[in-house]
Amino acid sequence: MEDFKDKIVIVTGAGNGIGKGISEQFARRGAQVVLATYLDSEGLQVEKEFIDKGLKAKYIQTDVRSEESISNMVDETFNTFKRIDVLINNAGVTIFKPMVDVSSEDWDLVIDTDLKGVFFCSKYVAKKMIANENSGSIISISSNHAYRTLPDTEMYAAAKGAVISMSRSMAHSLGRYGIRVNTVSPGFTDTHHYQKWLMAKEDPAQVEKDVYALHATGTISTPEDIANLVCFLASDQARNITASDHLIDAGLTARLYHSDKF
Numbered sequence: 001m002e003d004f005k006d007k008i009v010i011v012t013g014a015g016n017g018i019g020k021g022i023s024e025q026f027a028r029r030g031a032q033v034v035l036a037t038y039l040d041s042e043g044l045q046v047e048k049e050f051i052d053k054g055l056k057a058k059y060i061q062t063d064v065r066s067e068e069s070i071s072n073m074v075d076e077t078f079n080t081f082k083r084i085d086v087l088i089n090n091a092g093v094t095i096f097k098p099m100v101d102v103s104s105e106d107w108d109l110v111i112d113t114d115l116k117g118v119f120f121c122s123k124y125v126a127k128k129m130i131a132n133e134n135s136g137s138i139i140s141i142s143s144n145h146a147y148r149t150l151p152d153t154e155m156y157a158a159a160k161g162a163v164i165s166m167s168r169s170m171a172h173s174l175g176r177y178g179i180r181v182n183t184v185s186p187g188f189t190d191t192h193h194y195q196k197w198l199m200a201k202e203d204p205a206q207v208e209k210d211v212y213a214l215h216a217t218g219t220i221s222t223p224e225d226i227a228n229l230v231c232f233l234a235s236d237q238a239r240n241i242t243a244s245d246h247l248i249d250a251g252l253t254a255r256l257y258h259s260d261k262f
């Protein structure tokens with residue numbers, strides 16, 4: 001399926017996990033993907049891996065915490081490819097720690113990456129789409145922590161909730177230019193992040209069993225599952241879907257509690 005043939009797609013945080021999965025799916029469907037990620041080690045490796053597979057990918061080093069870095073990345077993308085069709089705001093950091101230990105540096109890192117970065121990437125991409133008079137799609141990766149959350153996650157929950165409400169406003173600001181804005185909220189997704197979290201537990205096998213049991217499908221998502229939803233939302237099939245969030249967590253958030261434990 002080549003439904004994104006010749007579309008120019010920017011994916012932030014494309015060096016790993018969900019962002020890499022989303023980038024690969026767009027590229028397999030014909031897109032030219034811009035890997036707008038932070039670490040050279042990841043960006044260059046993913047770029048090479050994709051090109052070796054015959055996919056169209058270009059790495060542009062980007063720090064979404066910096067307005068200047070975002071503006072440079074968007075300019076370079078536009079100057080090279082002459083248009084931008086899709087922006088995926090995926091880059092994110094997670095700091096879970098007791099609120100009494102949170103520093104101002106922790107707060108700035110999470111909010112600057114997970115919220116401010118989403119706003120400024122959207123701003124600079126929207127500017128190009130509007131000036132170029134091309135329609136487009138902006139999709140930001142939130143989290144099921146925007147709906148229900150846990151102790152010690154204040155910064156992350158705040159940023160992810162704000163991404164959804166901010167995107168509703170952006171959808172109304174940009175709708176008149178033919179730009180749709182949506183969010184996707186994954187739950188547990190099998191990335192190195194999840195594996196690291198799991199391996200830090202005393203009994204990873206038991207924890208994994210318990211995690212799976214909370215899901216209606218009996219399993220968690222893969223980056224490919226998230227990518228399938230994101231690509232649908234970016235496609236013409238979703239032409240009338242905007243200002244909406246799309247939860248993808250196999251029923252985890254809908255569940256009241258772990259009923260077979262008590």
Ligand SMILES: NC(=O)c1ccc[n+]([C@@H]2O[C@H](COP(=O)([O-])OP(=O)(O)OC[C@H]3O[C@@H](n4cnc5c(N)ncnc54)[C@H](O)[C@@H]3O)[C@@H](O)[C@H]2O)c1
Pocket residue numbers: 012013014015016017018019036037038039042062063064065090091092093094113141142143144185186187188189190191192193194
């Ligand atoms: N993995 C999960 O279970 C899960 C669940 C819900 C939501 N999410 C969200 O999905 C997104 C991706 O998560 P992941 O688990 O794949 O993360 P990850 O840590 O595997 O990958 C994140 C990528 O973003 C890059 N990045 C970090 N800071 C950056 C910056 N300032 N500028 C540019 N790039 C930067 C990293 O280098 C990395 O390539 C995040 O927004 C995360 O909050 C993840």
